[in-house]
Amino acid sequence: MENIGKKLPEQVADTIIEYIQEHDLQVGDRLPNEYDLAKELNVGRSTIREAVRSLASRNVLEVRQGAGTFISKKRGIADDPLGFGLVKDTLKLTKDLFEIRYILEPRVAALAAANASNEEIQAIDEVRLAIEKAMDTDTELQLNLDVEFHSLIAKASNNVAMHHLIPIINESMFLYNDGYTNQRVKEETILLHREIVAAIKKHDCDAAFDAMTVHMAYNRMNLNRFEQETNK
Amino acid sequence: MENIGKKLPEQVADTIIEYIQEHDLQVGDRLPNEYDLAKELNVGRSTIREAVRSLASRNVLEVRQGAGTFISKKRGIADDPLGFGLVKDTLKLTKDLFEIRYILEPRVAALAAANASNEEIQAIDEVRLAIEKAMDTDTELQLNLDVEFHSLIAKASNNVAMHHLIPIINESMFLYNDGYTNQRVKEETILLHREIVAAIKKHDCDAAFDAMTVHMAYNRMNLNRFEQETNK
Incomplete structure (x- = not known):
């Protein structure tokens, strides 16, 4: 220094x-x-x-x-580090953030399949199960756990920059657009989370990449559906 | 609020x-x-x-x-927003950041080819030219202009989240690894910057995607070469 x-x-x-x-x-x-x-x-x-x-x-x-x-568990990451609080059009921001997730998350999942330790896989699986339990009872807990799920996968990817970045992208999406997150389809999420964890467990990079891609694609379809409904 | x-x-x-x-x-x-x-x-x-x-x-x-x-021209973005100052292994951090650029930048270039206005294209082209001029005389200026070049392309992509994120990723790479940036091969950079701008000018998304992919691939090859030389 x-x-x-x-x-x-x-x-x-x-x-x-x-x-x-x-x-x-x-x-x-x-x-x-x-x-x-x-x-x-x-x-x-x-x-x-x-x-x-x-x-x-x-x-x-x-x-x-x-x-x-x-x-601090915030690991030196600032509050609203990317300055998204200044962006006016929060639905566009959510879609733009989603574009980033869509590109990054499948690669992150593939890297996690390559690099995850047994302890990391177990932690991911525990959060997956907790999400399933929270889904019908506690939306806020579910959303926080969802950020945790993807954050743990990013940690397991062994890419330290992804580990810092992915939670910020995901938290920002939830922060600036409540409506979208409530629209997420539950069954698809449960099934695809299971597929993602299974692929990481088997250290199958392609399967992890594909399952995450499908997860992201479903999420984007739901986001667009939500937008159309809002605009009606 | x-x-x-x-x-x-x-x-x-x-x-x-x-x-x-x-x-x-x-x-x-x-x-x-x-x-x-x-x-x-x-x-x-x-x-x-x-x-x-x-x-x-x-x-x-x-x-x-x-x-x-x-x-502020910092647009609410914190200093060291992603907390990278805490990361110990800066060469690994640089490589991990590069992985993110490698995935994001080609898509950003394609979006810029789709969405850039004439004013935005002109601004990008001016910075490209300034980089060529600075290349043999002022390394620090060249690096700052390089961040600016990719930041303007991200702005022209019309994805507001990319516009916030791309400069942070690029600045962090330069911040935490001086050595790498000096190793960058100049001729390749000049030629590929020209290709990227030409593709955006023609609003040719695939050509922009491809030119940026080659630019990133060359950069990663140079980064790995630098690492091997450092380890000798």
Whole structure:
């Protein structure tokens, strides 16, 4: 990291990031307390406090009152990172985001079939089952689990950029268009999620690619149907 | 926007975003001054000030000392929006980002061939020419122009999500791996940029798709060559 022209707390923020990387701290892990960190990094506690505050605003750290400071599960990804809150036409935005998913997700599924560990496959399958259970009872939970399902597949793809990007695309779709998500056809989703997981389990890249393609195609058909109904 | 539980400055920040949308303010446009805005939105000037500060930190607005407050050209996109600063292995990150470009850019080029206006085509062509000029004299300028070139094509695709995403992917690649970008082969880039622009000009989607695919494939070959040389 380039430190020229940076203020001390910013430099210390960079140093804390290096500390996190060197100690391989994972999401949910606890950072040493202010006192120990100040000692370790050889700076004042007020500087540490300011650096931690700035890292919390960047979603790198999460400060839980009374419990300590932890690696945020947001993994440094900003709120509304792509600035979609500024886009006016949210139905078009949803369709445009969908276009991106349509192109990326089949490749992600194929990579997941190639690279997923047994633990990752098990985690994906558990979320798949939870989605089926939530489907008739709790739409909001179902939608959150759906983001989690595709996010876990992206994680299993072993492409770190996909793992950061896919959840953002999916969350944005839900965020900016409630109506669409309620239109999603349940039976198709259940069956295709099962196909996707089965293909990843068998490490069959083509089958995973195809099942995800069909899943995306069905979703887009539903989105367009929803649009036509809305325009009536 | 949901205002329950939000503090007043946050609510006013939302209102300012609505104001920007309703008045269709574009990048570089000036926001009314604090006094007029306070009057228009019927809140105190200190609240406006706090709301503007928060929108500036979100890269929605840009405060230029003495000149006023403007719509930021960062279009609300956070600095390091995808949290890549936390990723340790930057060569792997570069390759993983490249995988995303490889999948998205040909489709973006095809959409641009379908949708680009004459003004957009002209702007793309001007940047193409500027890249050729900068190539032997100013590497940093060339890289910035390259991001601009692909960003303008994404804009011309008329997919707003692509327009937000493509520059972030490209900037991240340059940001986290200097070495790679210097390895890029110049002649191939010049020729393929020309092919891409020619195809978009002719509104030939397949030709645009193919030219961009070749451009991406060459770039990936160079990236892998660079990796092998680095590992020697």
